[in-house]
Amino acid sequence: MVKANATAAGVMRRAEAVELPLTCRNQTHEALVSAWWTGRLLQKQAGQFFRQWDSSDAKFNLLLVLRWAGEPMTQKDIGRQLLVDKSNVTGLVTRLARAGLVRRQVVPHDRRSVHVTLTARGRRLIDEMDERYSHRVRDVMSALTEDEQAELIRLTRKMREGLAAVSEEE
Amino acid sequence: MVKANATAAGVMRRAEAVELPLTCRNQTHEALVSAWWTGRLLQKQAGQFFRQWDSSDAKFNLLLVLRWAGEPMTQKDIGRQLLVDKSNVTGLVTRLARAGLVRRQVVPHDRRSVHVTLTARGRRLIDEMDERYSHRVRDVMSALTEDEQAELIRLTRKMREGLAAVSEEE
DNA sequence: GAAGATTGATTAGTCAATCTTT
DNA sequence: AAAGATTGACTAATCAATCTTC
Numbered sequence: 001m002v003k004a005n006a007t008a009a010g011v012m013r014r015a016e017a018v019e020l021p022l023t024c025r026n027q028t029h030e031a032l033v034s035a036w037w038t039g040r041l042l043q044k045q046a047g048q049f050f051r052q053w054d055s056s057d058a059k060f061n062l063l064l065v066l067r068w069a070g071e072p073m074t075q076k077d078i079g080r081q082l083l084v085d086k087s088n089v090t091g092l093v094t095r096l097a098r099a100g101l102v103r104r105q106v107v108p109h110d111r112r113s114v115h116v117t118l119t120a121r122g123r124r125l126i127d128e129m130d131e132r133y134s135h136r137v138r139d140v141m142s143a144l145t146e147d148e149q150a151e152l153i154r155l156t157r158k159m160r161e162g163l164a165a166v167s168e169e170e
Numbered sequence: 171m172v173k174a175n176a177t178a179a180g181v182m183r184r185a186e187a188v189e190l191p192l193t194c195r196n197q198t199h200e201a202l203v204s205a206w207w208t209g210r211l212l213q214k215q216a217g218q219f220f221r222q223w224d225s226s227d228a229k230f231n232l233l234l235v236l237r238w239a240g241e242p243m244t245q246k247d248i249g250r251q252l253l254v255d256k257s258n259v260t261g262l263v264t265r266l267a268r269a270g271l272v273r274r275q276v277v278p279h280d281r282r283s284v285h286v287t288l289t290a291r292g293r294r295l296i297d298e299m300d301e302r303y304s305h306r307v308r309d310v311m312s313a314l315t316e317d318e319q320a321e322l323i324r325l326t327r328k329m330r331e332g333l334a335a336v337s338e339e340e
Numbered sequence: 341g342a343a344g345a346t347t348g349a350t351t352a353g354t355c356a357a358t359c360t361t362t
Numbered sequence: 363a364a365a366g367a368t369t370g371a372c373t374a375a376t377c378a379a380t381c382t383t384c
Contacts, residue, residue: 004233010174017335018330021231021251023238028311029200029304031319036328039209040253041333043203045198047376048337049351058352061191076366083210088353090368095351112361112366134199136336141198143332148325149201155314155322160188163211166306167218217354217373228374246344258375262345265373282344282383343384354373362365 017041035159049136053129054099058084062092063101063118063126071113072105098124101125186194187211203279219306222268225301228254230303232262233288233296242285243273249309 001055020037024030033101046057065081066073073081079089096102101122107113141149190207194200216227235251236243243251249259263286266272271292277283286294311319 006195013178017253018245018327018334021235025304027316027319027323029307029315031306031322032311033318034326035187035205035208035324036212038330039212041330042206042209045179045333045337046252054329056351062194065191072307083187083214085354086367110362114367136203137199140329140332141202143328143335144201144325148196149197151321152201153197153204155325156204156316157188158318159310160211160324162310163215164188165313166308167215168311226373255346255376261374280384284345358369
């Protein structure tokens, strides 16, 4: 019964989550808020999803980038790829290293830099996470047709271009 | 010259920011990542934007909800509107109160609850922030036509429904 | 016991300052 | 001096545990 109650409450909150906060003034504003709100929900659910491995979306993305690169990356490059501050990368790598998922190595000809590589265990974990993550992505996005997905890609990209243009001009 | 360099570097990073990280596998995955990435950029730029008032998007949204309500709100209601944990609301309200933008009051017939109200200063600040924020929103979203904005609203909403459906079924 | 709020621990993120190496 | 990384101070967010009041 406790579980039933918890589920019911959860479902209610999720239904509410689809709706935007009530402070929108016009369509233009609503469009921005709708994109922002969707991003927040994505973040929130990703956080819950990755907790089953005692992990997080930030750690998942870092491991993913490392695997994708296929070779050691400097922390600077990681930060560049993920668009996060270098000091943040330091912390993430430290925690991942503490968990044995990643290893720091000196860079032969530049002792300022640090090379980060996946350990065997890190590789196993990212493979497993990514497997389940892919299924989840497909489930979530099955709410949209292929054409709608393509259109969403186009429109969000345009929005990013708008963001970039505005921040340039100041 | 220093300023020119800084701007040039800034522009470069912004151009890069339009592009997604390189780990996308197919259109479905890319659609989700594109929405997520756009949300991250929105969050990031909002953070920078509101720093001119020594504030943040979280504080702005809290003040906005308070003004919209037009009457004292309990912290529970605030958390519900903004979809953030109650303990987070406690912290935000504390910092806003310390800055004199908001006031805590006892609720007459329920001494468990706290009512939060805008101070005169808080009201003045949210009016000023919102004024400039509205312009900024219009500038950013002018990259999209009205029809595109409407479509973006529709598609992101569908995505939230997909998120809600998936999280229900587990 | 449940509701509303607070506290404490932890993660993520930013920025400014510092340190070492180039 | 500039590059790469780290440290420290801070905000924001979550969760678990606690406290007071209903």
